[in-house]
Ligand SMILES: *[C@@H]1O[C@H](CO)[C@@H](O)[C@H](O)[C@H]1NC(C)=O
Ligand SMILES: *[C@@H]1O[C@H](CO)[C@@H](O)[C@H](O)[C@H]1NC(C)=O
């Protein structure tokens with residue numbers, strides 16, 4: 164019923180007044196929404212205009228003054244530096260401490276015995292770095308031990324390499340070049356083949372630097388003593404000897420060596436000649452694969468010990484939806500000075516904080532809460548972020564809108580982005596707003612697509628940075644951004660400020676660009692009234708995955724359930740997009756329409772959780788994402804649907820009926836997950 168009561172005679176006037184009122188309200192609301200949009204646009208524009216290369220340069224210089232390996236005093240100092248910067252900007256900050264089992268070297272040596280009788284004690288540390296305070300090259304969590312053994316060259320150390328080799332490596336030390344698999348997987352495979360030790364080197368352009376690549380050899384992520392639960396003071400912690408713990412550690416000693424040392428050994432191996440395909444290793448034209456006659460005597464002594472690690476946060480409270488979180492994260496700990504890995508990202512995080520602080524002072528209030536996260540102990544296996552995600556699993560699961568990661572922000576030229584596909588549209592949109600760093604007058608989008616021959620957004624199955632626990636454990640939509648790849652000083656003592664200044668980003672323009680994308684994504688996700696997530700590209704990407712999968716499957720496995728679920732997701736996505744459009748056209752900002760918008764936002768946020776399966780990925784505690792996740796078969800060419808990939812490789816020896824059933828079951832599991840995502844997007848009970 165109308166709230167107006169009026170006499171018939173004055174009804175016309177009143178009606179006219181009422182219409183005027185409605186028009187006025189319409190105009191005010193319309194202007195209000197336009198104003199909100201204009202203001203948001205204004206803040207985004209201001210954010211970009213506030214970038215200066217000097218601030219990046221000075222943050223990076225400060226962060227890389229000394230090495231800051233996780234768990235050390237200098238690492239704590241770096242954490243305090245970051246917190247001090249946040250505080251001085253007037254931001255609310257927090258530091259979260261955890262205790263975790265880390266691993267450090269005590270002593271190592273490598274003596275090469277040549278067939279000529281010559282014996283050479285190889286330098287393991289990079290030249291000129293002996294008294295620098297940089298940790299000696301080592302593989303974290305390698306067992307202590309020594310071996311005196313013949314050397315065999317096994318290329319990348321994959322199953323196919325051992326098959327091509329045709330040599331029994333039992334009792335030998337294998338020489339491996341890094342590249343195709345994680346360190347832990349390489350060592351595990353070598354141990355399975357009977358090798359007694361592993362020597363690993365990195366070839367490529369890095370030869371001229373002759374650095375040595377440190378790294379973790381532990382499998383999985385997070386503190387090994389609290390698998391899939393958060394480390395808390397006085398909480399449950401496993402013993403180091405517990406099977407759950409030790410199964411994540413390598414079983415035989417391994418050691419990183421320089422390409423120079425590897426070449427010295429490789430050139431003196433006998434046996435069958437190097438297969439043609441392997442000859443590009445170290446540019447080796449002569450020599451064999453072994454075993455021997457060259458022998459190595461290697462000794463590694465390390466210690467695993469509990470150490471304090473620190474995550475540092477800056478929190479910008481949301482004004483309208485304080486309990487919705489937009490998280491930006493980068494790790495801070497480094498193997499050495501960490502100019503590229505990871506502090507180019509930390510400099511970007513700090514510069515975003517600096518610019519956000521200016522926006523706050525000029526009246527900006529993010530609609531949703533933004534959290535800037537600086538993680539510790541990523542290098543040991545994403546320990547800082549994983550423990551924090553485990554501690555906050557419930558609240559992240561219900562309230563985290565997105566996590567955007569930047570690890571090595573700048574490694575060299577070329578923009579790269581990885582994301583869950585609902586990010587695609589907004590990611591493309593913001594790259595059209597940011598200047599490209601490498602060609603005058605070009606926007607980032609043009610540079611990016613020109614070098615790729617189109618938009619190329621990769622996906623996030625790899626477990627190689629801090630987005631992994633957010634995506635795998637909590638089902639939070641994730642993105643990961645960086646400039647350049649395969650930089651030659653990766654994890655070496657030469658990853659320093661001067662390398663960045665000379666090679667990586669001399670004028671810090673790439674830093675400006677990557678932080679532009681990062682910050683704009685954050686501003687959209689924090690301020691857009693309707694979250695800028697589109698699930699149609701997700702459905703299209705899934706369909707492409709299915710098309711590729713089909714080629715590696717026998718016809719007896721039906722992909723129909725998966726195809727049907729993807730169609731279901733596509734129609735749910737279309738409904739959500741239509742609803743978003745309608746809600747944006749409505750000029751009302753009454754309570755009901757605000758609630759409707761927030762309800763839609765929650766569904767756009769939660770749909771990603773649908774891809775989590777209760778039973779998760781086989782053999783990987785806590786890993787639940789059934790679309791993007793690590794398969795146990797790390798040699799598979801498919802980097803999605805990990806459950807299906809594993810069923811394919813594990814059922815090879817089964818009879819065809821059993822095999823078909825095993826794979827079919829996994830197809831059904833993914834189909835149910837995709838249906839769950841569609842249900843979450845629709846949000847109705849049925
Ligand atoms: C390799 O050699 C070891 C010991 O010399 C032996 O026990 C093993 O069976 C051999 N493996 C193969 C596949 O021949
Ligand atoms: C291997 O090297 C260690 C010292 O690093 C030495 O004690 C040991 O005797 C050597 N073993 C052989 C077999 O040469």
Ligand SMILES: *[C@@H]1O[C@H](CO)[C@@H](O)[C@H](O)[C@H]1NC(C)=O
Nearest residue numbers: 216217218220221669670671
């Ligand atoms: C910043 O860029 C300008 C040129 O645009 C350059 O002259 C200056 O050296 C740069 N500063 C740093 C610290 O890289």
